[in-house]
Amino acid sequence: xxKVDLHTHSEASPDGGIRLDSYEKYLxxxxxxxxxxxxHNRVDFxxxxxxxxxDKIIVGEEIMTSEGEIIGLYLTDLVAPGQTAAETIKAIxxxxxxxxxxxxxETVRKGLHPKIMDDNVKDIGIIEVCNGxxxxxxxxxxxxxxxxxxxxxxxxxxxxxxxKGLGGxxxxxxxxxxxxxxxxxxxxxxxxxxxxxxRALLYPKYYRLRKKIGDRRA
Numbered sequence: 001x002x003k004v005d006l007h008t009h010s011e012a013s014p015d016g017g018i019r020l021d022s023y024e025k026y027l028x029x030x031x032x033x034x035x036x037x038x039x040h041n042r043v044d045f046x047x048x049x050x051x052x053x054x055d056k057i058i059v060g061e062e063i064m065t066s067e068g069e070i071i072g073l074y075l076t077d078l079v080a081p082g083q084t085a086a087e088t089i090k091a092i093x094x095x096x097x098x099x100x101x102x103x104x105x106e107t108v109r110k111g112l113h114p115k116i117m118d119d120n121v122k123d124i125g126i127i128e129v130c131n132g133x134x135x136x137x138x139x140x141x142x143x144x145x146x147x148x149x150x151x152x153x154x155x156x157x158x159x160x161x162x163x164k165g166l167g168g169x170x171x172x173x174x175x176x177x178x179x180x181x182x183x184x185x186x187x188x189x190x191x192x193x194x195x196x197x198x199r200a201l202l203y204p205k206y207y208r209l210r211k212k213i214g215d216r217r218a
Contacts, residue, residue: 002033003192004177005170006058007071007102007128007157010037012045013062015161017207020049022163027056031167034177036060036157038071038102041081055178062102063088068112071100073126074179085116089123098125098182102159104146105139114146121150125183130156130193132169153183156191161207169193 009016010023016039026032037046038060050057060073067085072092079091089099103111104127117124129143147154158168172190175181 002173002176003031003167003170004034004036004173005032005158005160005166006036006060006073006100006126006155007038007062007131007159008035008166009062009159009161010039010045010049011207012042013039013161013207015040015208017162017210018160018166019163020045020052022166023049023057024053026163026166027053032170034058035166036071036073038062038073040064041078043075043078046075055176058177060100063092064110067116069102069110070112071102073098073100073182085112085120089120093123096179098179099123100126100128100155102128102157103131103139104128104143111139117146118150121152124150124152126153126155126186128157129154130169130191132156132158132160132165132193153186154191155186155189156193 010018034056036058037049040062043061046059050059058073059075060071061079062069062071063079064081065085065088070088072079075097076095092099103109105111127143127147129140155171156169158165160166170192173185177185
């Protein structure tokens, strides 16, 4: 069995703090077997991590569109932020990437609105039905229903912004995932979720504040 996390944020994200050595440690100690690095509007850290750690790292990007956030998985280049959801999805697929919808329907964390989801359903590969940081606004039940009604694959991911968030939520697969096999493997996946700790919930605010203070001192 392979434990896969498809949504994490490194120190390259403005609100993230997971270092390369932390990714390496969690892969080596068996906490996770495959991790997608999905920084906000960046792929440089993920590309470097994949070069150093191999295919256990999936290059992703959490892209801010004009209509909410969308993740591209198995990317090779940056997808520019600020486009519409449809334009962003088209750019992801042009690279041969997979379209993954994080924290759908949420408003606090800029999830996609149901109408935007419905309008683009044929191009959505995976929907995040379990988010490891969902607490104040948890739309998991709505996401599960939408996935089943629209025959879209489901996944659980940590949305970790700090080291201690890794392994809090993940998807267990029967085989090592590739760009070509991931969607099929999700048919038999088991979604693992644990209640997020306070540290995991507060990481984004902590790192954003720390980096802002650091910028002022520079």
